[in-house]
Amino acid sequence: MPRLSARLALAQETSAYSRVDPPCRYFGSCGGCSLQDLRYEDQLALKRQRLERLFSELDQPIPPIAIEGLDDPWRYRNRAEFTFGWQEDRLALGYHAAGSFSRIVDLEDCHLLPQAAMRVVREVHHLARESGLPPYHPKTHQGFFRFLLIRYSQMTGQVMLCVITTGGHREIIEALAHSVASRHPAVVGVSWGVSERLADVALPDSVSVVYGTDVLEDQIGPFRLQIKARSFLQPTNQLADRLYTALGEALASASAGVAWDLYCGLGLVTLYLSRTMRKVYGIDSEAEYVESARRHAQLNGVTNVEFRAGRVEEVLRDRRFWLEEAKPDVIVVDPPRAGLHAEALSGLLAARPKVLAYVSCNPQSLVRDLRELLRSFPRYRLRHVQAFDLFPQTNHMEALSVLDRVG
Ligand SMILES: C[S@@+](CC[C@H](N)C(=O)[O-])C[C@H]1O[C@@H](n2cnc3c(N)ncnc32)[C@H](O)[C@@H]1O
Structure with missing residues (x-):
């Protein structure tokens, strides 16, 4: 219900803008992007107006915002967090469905991630299915595969993964890691995170490297960086x-x-x-x-x-x-x-x-x-x-x- 009222509020707030066809076929069902049906200039205008409205609550003159x-508002993300789940009786890998705690939208593509990163995600999806091990269910707390974290360096094109599961089956994760790395040389490291937490958060209790390295070389402006799977980066x-x-x-x-x-x-x-x-x-x-x-x-x-x-x-x-x-x-x-x-x-x-x-x-x-x-x-x-x-x-x-x- 709150989700519906949020959607109605957004529709009302953006009623002055003309609509465009969202390029992503999961628009509306996936809980990810909700502004895809606005032109990018209108998205920027909307965000500026929101900020102006909020700042006008301050008891001070506000400078122009x-x-x-x-330049290109697609495939811009350097990291993403995917969740494993069930879709009917098959293992799914994607984002939470709009307004749902447990339903996962099984994604072939996410238009916010570079194609090279998406190819790796699809490979992991395929290998996880092939393993025969079940995805975790946040209500029953049963199952193995929980989350996939991916980082992509826009500077070097390198990819780093962290697969988060419940405990056991190290050999499955090692085989998955070597298989994905042999087919995608951009993958420089795969870590395995184990989480037995009941909360549905991608926060492993322990992490070990199962392939390559746990550090991604990256750069912002003039500064060289070494990024770990869970590091905060814009x-x-x-x-x-x-x-x-x-x-x-x-x-x-x-x-x-x-x-x-x-x-x-x-x-x-x-x-x-x-x-x-x-x-x-x-x-x-x-x-x-x-x-x-x-x-x-x-x-x-x-x-x-x-x-x-x-x-x-x-x-x-x-x-x-x-x-x-x-x-x-x-x-x-x-x-x-x-x-x-x-x-x-x-x-x-x-x-x-x-x-x-x-x-x-x-x-x-x-x-x-x-x-x-x-x-x-x-x-x-x-x-x-x-x-x-x-x-x-x-x-x-x-x-x-x-x-x-x-x-
Ligand atoms: C938005 S990030 C800031 C990132 C950083 N300024 C950057 O540009 O990459 C917020 C940071 O606050 C840290 N943090 C959260 N609560 C904190 C607290 N009470 N005291 C100090 N740091 C905190 C988190 O670990 C995280 O690194």
């Missing part, structure tokens, strides 16, 4: 470079100072800011990401950066260090969809940076947090808002906002 999209490298470059440009007024990159993930914002700032500190709660961020700094010869593992709201409690030794001129935050923890927000306010940038994949939580920030400290002025359509054909977007302290 621009949105940057992709979904398309070309526009990610534009986002981080625009962020660096918007912070140029505070260059040569100290910056914090909060929720730093693999350290990309840190690397981009290291080019103009004297020192950059990155913080992330995932120890594995922080390790990757350190490796990325080393790999790229960047020395004026330092990373800490821990939750932002906890790490910033050491006020003596953060407000004296590492006192920032600039803070960049890029939290997960839920937005900022109240204690993280108070840490930012205590630091009172000259410039504060907030990058977000969820404009609702972004505007909610900005409202709270401006209420507690009204001396910030919104200087720059820009959107990046990193997710064409879907309702998602990435937004960048920059505030200056005026007193």
Whole structure:
């Protein structure tokens, strides 16, 4: 029912736009993309209007909002997460059906993934069926095959896979891995993740490499990266470079100072800011990401950066260090969809940076947090808002906002 009302709301919101034929035959049944029947220019206009509407709730004049999209809004994704399931009595591999918790749409193709990656997905689908082992069912908790994670390097064309199953049958996964790699030389590594979790999430309890490597060589802008199967990376490298470059440009007024990159993930914002700032500190709660961020700094010869593992709201409690030794001129935050923890927000306010940038994949939580920030400290002025359509054909977007302290 909520799904139906969401569809009706979308139809109403987009009633002024003319419709085009969606190229994907699963449009409407697959829960993936819902904007495919709008021209790409209209998708961009819709997302910009949504952002303008949300920002108009702030008690401040808002700067003009621009949105940057992709030159080609198809086959742009560098990663995807597929789910195994049943379709009638056959093993299916695809995405969740619209509005369904357990039904999987068996996909021959996904127009968001490059053809080379899709060929590998079809091969795994075929081999999993051939194995005779059943897919997992999220209601009965019976079955073997659970998820397939795929990463594709837009720079090198390399592919890396992680097959997630319940336990046992290592020999089946090893045979599958060698078979897929022998037919698709772009596959540089296959990992096997085992998950006995009842929750329907692609989060393995343990991971081991069954073929090749667990590191994909990639690049965003000038920076070399080594990506693991589950690392967070923006979904398309070309526009990610534009986002981080625009962020660096918007912070140029505070260059040569100290910056914090909060929720730093693999350290990309840190690397981009290291080019103009004297020192950059990155913080992330995932120890594995922080390790990757350190490796990325080393790999790229960047020395004026330092990373800490821990939750932002906890790490910033050491006020003596953060407000004296590492006192920032600039803070960049890029939290997960839920937005900022109240204690993280108070840490930012205590630091009172000259410039504060907030990058977000969820404009609702972004505007909610900005409202709270401006209420507690009204001396910030919104200087720059820009959107990046990193997710064409879907309702998602990435937004960048920059505030200056005026007193
Ligand atoms: C949207 S990603 C940011 C990615 C990064 N800025 C980039 O551009 O690649 C959000 C990050 O927040 C981290 N995270 C989630 N909760 C956190 C917390 N309470 N404290 C610190 N990091 C957190 C996640 O591990 C993830 O890397």
